[in-house]
Amino acid sequence: MAEAAQTISDHIHKMLDDLTRAERQLALSVLENYPASGLGPLTALAKDADVSVPTVARMVQKLGYKGYPEFQAALREELKAKVKTPIAKHDTWAEAAPSGHILNRFTEAVIENIRLTLGQIDPTAFDQACDLIADADRHLFIVGGRITHTLAEYLFLHMQVIRPHVTHVQSTSNTWPHYLLNAKEGDVFVIFDVRRYENNTLKLAELAHERGAKIVLMTDQWRSPVHQVATVCLSNRIVVPSAWDSATTMMLLLETMISSVQTLNWTQTKARIEGLEDMFDQTKLFRKFT
Amino acid sequence: MAEAAQTISDHIHKMLDDLTRAERQLALSVLENYPASGLGPLTALAKDADVSVPTVARMVQKLGYKGYPEFQAALREELKAKVKTPIAKHDTWAEAAPSGHILNRFTEAVIENIRLTLGQIDPTAFDQACDLIADADRHLFIVGGRITHTLAEYLFLHMQVIRPHVTHVQSTSNTWPHYLLNAKEGDVFVIFDVRRYENNTLKLAELAHERGAKIVLMTDQWRSPVHQVATVCLSNRIVVPSAWDSATTMMLLLETMISSVQTLNWTQTKARIEGLEDMFDQTKLFRKFT
DNA sequence: ACTGATCTGTGATAAATATTTCACAATTGT
DNA sequence: ACAATTGTGAAATATTTATCACAGATCAGT
Structure with a gap:
């Protein structure tokens, strides 16, 4: 030994x-x-x-x-x-690190965020959001702000595979009014907005609402003003021991949503995925994994 | 029995x-x-x-x-x-939803991923990675692949605020060799690579390694081949009940890292943050429509 | 203190399982 | 096509388990 x-x-x-x-x-x-x-x-x-x-x-x-x-x-x-x-208490997540280590403090906070967020979520609202997003007859616009646009893009990347008619809009860009021109009644906007809430995003949401679009809002626990025009509002806890807010909880919700949406219209999706994989294989963009 | x-x-x-x-x-x-x-x-x-x-x-x-x-x-x-x-005491995370609901199944899986990932992480390696990333004397390159580039960008957005000399490189783009020309010995590459591992990323990592750069690798439990040239390798569990892999655990680690790095050189960072906030206010980047 | 019933340890043994190790074929990666 | 890795099937070995008979110990009740 x-x-x-x-x-x-x-x-x-x-x-x-x-x-x-x-x-x-x-x-x-x-x-x-x-x-x-x-x-x-x-x-x-x-x-x-x-x-x-x-x-x-x-x-x-x-x-x-x-x-x-x-x-x-x-x-x-x-x-x-x-x-x-x-x-033996499990308040140390990284067992090799002291309980005061940032790895443990941060993780503890995130788990708590997840617990609180999931605890107060309305499954009906969640399912409704998934239904809206899954509906290929509606054009899907995904809108993110300065920081949240990475989350928006993550959703976009997956939706692009799952279904047609998806557009990624960055509210901080000045090109978004052009996208809005194409929006028609019944289309769906997934909007990300956390503090500090962005005026651009609010304006976009209001215009979309006026055009009869459905809005799914991903926001924080204080809820972006966009929620006044939102069809479904999913609020997340985002406070962690950091100068920044945490996107982890929202990422979790997002991935759950992706999984759910994909299941909802799997038959339609399957062909798209396979086609895409083939294309990636053929172009050898990726290395085969085994 | x-x-x-x-x-x-x-x-x-x-x-x-x-x-x-x-x-x-x-x-x-x-x-x-x-x-x-x-x-x-x-x-x-x-x-x-x-x-x-x-x-x-x-x-x-x-x-x-x-x-x-x-x-x-x-x-x-x-x-x-x-x-x-x-x-597991939280059998159902979304209390209003049945335990078989995707919200609970998915969350359960993610928490398990977090537990396993944190459980086997090496705090020393983590701290070392943070030190490398915090060191403003080293140019910081952040590299993401097809899906992971959203995580890379998330890190980039924050590092951009915290410290100077940060570059976001997309390995799927054909412009990355140009960035590599600027890399010198001692520079740091944070590389994201999960299955299916991308050849471009591996190539980039190898070249960076040859030029004497330090490599921090964020990968999955099976570990990208990049780990052979990596200085620090952080592996995450990513399996969830979905057709895709989960980025949530990696997001958690990433945010923890951001928090840690920011603390490491807070004095230097503070001024940058304040300056940036001022600029946002002055240019009214987010108030165009008020 | 005696008796008888019950409990316990000893040592041995048979049976059951588990471990280790082969040679060789199949597979995989280079 | 070659080298390294891995699985297969089997056999030899080692270990563990279950059980037995029996002797000593314990203990309650007389």
């Missing part, structure tokens, strides 16, 4: 580079629900990680143990030690 | 009265450092509790298990569940 004070989890993590693919797959599986999985029989672990028995035997030795039983014994020792420590 | 609802520890406690002296002695030893001792071999447990082997076998059956292995399996299951529990 020359490996000093580091946990086996650390050790495995450090060795990750020296492991081959199957071994790494196994290692990640061990870490997945650590340490329980490593305490069962070797064969069970192999099946769980979807690798062969010899692979497990090989990796354990590569990690420096004489055999699987010795590895298990080490795990048990660690578990025994860990339980004894009264700091 | 109908006692599904309660923990094995509880169960043992309850049975304590029905046990004989040696069995009780054994049971207490099991509870002593629970559950580690029960996960080793039967003989070890017997010796540990200072009872005989048959006593262990007898007690296990008295507890209602078919044999010692089954008892161990139950312990492992409980351990597995327990590790997850600190967060």
